[in-house]
Amino acid sequence: MERLTFYFRNAALSLLRARRRAVFAVFTVVVGVAAIVGLQLTADVLESSLTSNVRTLLRGDLAVSKEGGETSSGFTSEELAAIQALEDEGVIDGFTVRGTPGSDFADFAKFKLTVVGRTDSDAVTAFYAPTFLEYDVFPYYGEVSSGGQGLWDLIKDEFDVVVTSNLANRHNIDVDDQLKLSGVDELFTVRGILSSAALGRAADPLQGNVVFRQDTIDRLFPDLKDPVSDIYILAPDADGEQLARIDERLEAISPLIESTTPAELEVSNQDAADDLRTIILIFGLVALAIGGIGIANTMQVLVSRRLPEAGVLKAIGLKGRQVMAVFLAEALIIGVVGSAIGVVAGLGVSFGTLRVMEGIANQNLGWSVGAGPIFTGLIVGVLVTLAFGLLPTAGAGRVRPMAAIRPNDSDLVKGSWLTSTLLLLALAAVMGVMVGVLLGTLQWGLIGTLGAFVGVGLLLLILIGIVYLLSRLPTFRWLTLQLSFLEWRRRKARAASLLLAMSIGVLGIGLILMLADTVLSGLTNSVEDVVGGDVVLAVNDPAEKEQAYATIREADGVTLFSPGAIYDTRLTAINGDPGELESRINSAEADRGGLDAEELQRVEDFFSVVNTRTVDAALPRLVFPSDGGRMLDETDVGRNTVVLQALSEQPATKWLALQVGERISLQAVDRDDRGVGDPVEFEVIGISSESAIGVTVFGTIMTANDPFEEQGIPPAANVAIVAVDDAKRADLVRDLNLQFDSVLVLEVAAFVDLFAELLDQIRIVPLTLSGLVLLAAVVIVANAVALSTLERRKEIGLLKAVGAKARWITVQLVFENTLLGFVGGLIGLALAFGVLVATSILMGFDVVASPTIIAAVLALAIVLSATVTLFSAVPAARERPLDILRGE
């Protein structure tokens, strides 16, 4: 007991004597444990929200959707009738629906929304999700409320609506504002602002929702094409088996119908939660492992500084293991204190992360603190600290007792490669078991950890090589650079570990930023290539068409006006033969005996809209393969020729093996998909290459002729593309929107902005996780610098004794560490770029390396390195030389 008291009292007092270094060491543990605890608590809450109250998540006893979701058409009237039949039969107690205009552009164009009484550019929008819910019925389970009032307490009158906060914030919409839908004389009144999370699965996180009463929409827009996108089934008395049977009956209605039971949702959500937990834990463990490097560094320096002390302890009779215990007690205290603080910080991390996730997931997630993650955090934090502290403290145990008499000898520790290797293996095994237990797979935990150890070891060797090579670069007799390189060479392993920490820290942030930038710029390029203008418009009321077009033609700054029309169509024959179409459907994907129902739906979707175009600069700049033909040109005006824009996610042309030169027959259809007029035969003159980021405007089929108009068939909508000077664009958009009730005007840039906003939201979580890793890396840098100043105390004293000023020493320390931070940042960015290029080769997109992002990430690495160096450099440089030299 006396010995134990001595170990811990001595350890505590020793750490107090080396306060600053102890604080940094504690921080390295704090960051790792905070990451583990915070992310585990987050995973627990997410898992609980995903797997408990599944009926609330489903909003019913079963939830039914159509395959392809909102990119496909909604439920047909036949399908709805079949579900109604189930209710009539008594199989289910009832059902309610969620409606939306879906993907039909003509329907979408009808829901232009204007805030009455405003004339600013935010007053009009079509970028939102009109959501129609059955009055006083939806939802069967759970509540939708705002400010303590339920959804149907807010929406009472048939022209009451509620708006989600993301949409309200973007367009400055308040309670009691009046909203106008194009073509509807009555005004709607905003009765409440819902949190984005309130609608759960019915929410549109990108655009935001406006919730209407379904009966109102049915009355105002009786011709909407299949607006029901989701169906919620009520069967409260059905047990699991009965629900499974109802599930079968629902899915038997159509192969495209996907029904979800609570049990199915629970299983799929549990799988998702498990995957999420694994990813989250890996991030946490990486942060902790980086923290471990900091512990190893700290203990290494603490021990090496006190080897003579260890020698004296041996001289007075302490055995090797007892001397080791003296130092290991310090690691243990660092581990316990760091883990305890880390747990508290982890609570904060989980709270913050969950609030961020609520915004993205559109779901109230709450916050709860379970004992498991706290216990795990404490155990893992202490174990990792001890494990990483073991190797350096083992050195203290192997110190030669002669160190008491000859403290300046170079070989104070008995070298033992065998012991070090065995310790490293033991360390890897302990970490492997721990990781295995945390991930729930011991085998992969061990294999993964051993692999990571070997990988990090190799990486360190490479980085040591890089440090050596860099330190041999010309210095141009610049003393600061010379001393920096000298220091790098002298402590290659330390410099390499700092590079490793910084490069891993920068890798995550750099990769996420570059990936998002690549995706966004790919989308922007695709949109620019496909749209061919700045503004897209649709005219619902033919009476407004000529006047609106005249306004555009006369508007300032308009450089291109390209009018056209869209028709709802269906494919009836290939090469004039309906049998040929049938045969190609059946022979496509031959090994499976033809296309399945979902693929067939995709083929139907592909041929569901024909866009008549003006031949001008607004035509999309599509890429055609060598046998893919060409774009429309002047020779196609007045001829029934079409160009097909192939899409990788909708490969209808591939499935039907369509070739340039073949003929396809397309017939116009009405709102109920009934054929109107005669089928028109078009010659296919071009099939574009599939693009990875598929952007289309007005469908995938373009022609320079309008044979449907010749048959007297009205278009689903008149559409146009306008190119206008940037400075005049906002005015034109606002004027058209406000002057013409039925004219929907969309800014291409606004669409890209919305997508960018979504990307921003999506990347918050990985950025937060990467931020934690970067934080761990920065703490390592701070720690390494603090240790370095300690090791060089004598050198600093000598420099000051020969006349070096404190400022010069500070600059020297900041320079050499910031230079390392910069190199670490470069390596991290290079690794991120490598990962991005590898991904791009697999996924087929062009990588964008934005100089702004590269510069920003490097600047971040430089600023962080310089800042944390200052913390240690300034006090070290201010010490009086006499104090230093006496003390050393």
Added chain:
Amino acid sequence: MPENGDQMTENGVVLQGDGLTKQFRSGDLVVDALRGVDITIKRGEIVAIIGPSGSGKSTLMGILGGLDSLTEGRLEVGGVDVTSMGENQLAEIRNAYIGFVFQQFNLMPTLTAVENVALPIQFASTRKFNPRERATELLTTFGLQDRLKNRPSQLSGGEQQRVAIARALANDPPLLLCDEPTGALDTENGNLVLDTLFQAQAKLGTAVIIVTHDPRVAERANRTLVMTDGRFGPAG
């Protein structure tokens, strides 16, 4: 291994070294630090070892104290051959039978005077004393009764060295090895430390080997051995 110092010193010989040889290797270079030194130390004897820098004094000190291993030769402490003892056995020998006094005091900076002195007793495999009582008694004997709870940084150099002597004597070892005990002290404090050392030696009957450059120490020793080039020469 003998059980205690009294048994060990029954024949009067505390330490016996025959042909003590130590070589250091650095690549192809071999340095003979000790060249077959023979030494016998009897109970209660005070032996001063003097010699120029690099003559092998500290190496000999390390060998005699079981801090370093021999290249050749044989060493007995209290009649027990320690030449080929393992690390842990040597640690027990050092703890029970040898006290060290270093030039730089080498006290644990985190511990108080009394805790420093009590430390070797706490780690003894067989305890002869209550650590705190023994430490207080020794420090009081050395006139440090008012400094019991002071840390090394709160003590003067002379006081620190006296605490170090108390620590060296804590387990009542038959042999005290002192490496330049006055080397870091001014004359007044040096004299005070030597007085303390010799008084304790006279009272406890401990054999003392002192490696020193200080002629005052040599004057007060029973024997003076002069070391040159790794071996003893005639006393000057």
